[in-house]
Each structure stands twice: as C-alpha cells, then as structure tokens.
Amino acid sequence: MHRFFNLFTLVFLSSSAGLVQANYDLLQQKNCFACHYMDKRKYGPNFKEISAKYAKDSSAEELLTKKIKAGGAGVWGEDMMPPQPQVSDAEARVIAKYVLSLK
Numbered sequence: 001m002h003r004f005f006n007l008f009t010l011v012f013l014s015s016s017a018g019l020v021q022a023n024y025d026l027l028q029q030k031n032c033f034a035c036h037y038m039d040k041r042k043y044g045p046n047f048k049e050i051s052a053k054y055a056k057d058s059s060a061e062e063l064l065t066k067k068i069k070a071g072g073a074g075v076w077g078e079d080m081m082p083p084q085p086q087v088s089d090a091e092a093r094v095i096a097k098y099v100l101s102l103k
C-alpha cells in the first residue's frame with residue numbers, strides 16, 4: 001500500500017499543478033513538522049532558511065537526500081536530527097528537491 005502511494009506521489013509530481021501540494025503532504029506524512037516549520041524556527045531550522053543556505057551549492061541535492069534519511073548534527077547548531085527510517089531513498093530525493101525549490 002505504501003509502495004503504491006509513493007508511486008502515486010511521484011506520478012502526481014510530474015504534473016506541475018500537483019508539485020507543491022504533493023511534497024508538502026509528504027513532509028506531513030513523514031512527520032517532519034514535528035521539528036521543522038516552513039518559515040519559522042522550531043527545534044530544527046525552517047525549510048526556507050535551509051533552501052536559502054544551499055541556494056548556490058550544486059551538491060546540495062545529494063547532501064540533503066542523504067541527511068534527510070541519516071540525520072546528523074553540527075550544521076545548524078548543537079541539536080541533532082535523528083535518522084528517519086520511514087523515508088525511502090526516492091522520497092528523500094523528492095523532499096530534498098522540494099526543500100531546495102522553496103523561496
């Protein structure tokens with residue numbers, strides 16, 4: 001069922017009308033909003049400041065795809081992001097692209 005839904009999400013993504021909503025839903029489903037807001041600080045950095053930080057970094061998509069699954073600390077301060085095993089590689093990449101597209 002999950003696998004089917006992911007496929008649906010990816011197909012949905014290819015229509016530009018669905019782009020923002022599908023990714024936002026994914027963040028919600030994967031519980032990212034427990035620690036992140038879109039545009040103000042919560043426990044973790046907000047998604048818009050993350051996008052701004054990496055705006056000129058061409059390796060950011062790879063970096064964030066890995067970090068979204070593995071978690072880590074030391075980039076934004078002392079707080080640590082735990083690993084997110086509920087996120088697949090494909091989902092992590094979709095999320096990384098989405099976060100980096102935020103303005």
Ligand code: HEC
Nearest residue numbers: 030032034035044068072073074075076077079080081084
């Ligand atoms: C328990 C709290 C928590 C949860 C849940 C969480 N994060 Fe984080 N996240 C953090 C913290 C804290 C940081 C800052 C880590 C650092 O300074 O390296 C962070 C950093 C990030 C970064 C920036 C990484 C960097 O190196 O600049 C991204 C992107 C991110 N999180 C995405 C997500 C996504 C997507 C989810 C949901 C799948 C998620 N986070 C769930 C706490 C959390």
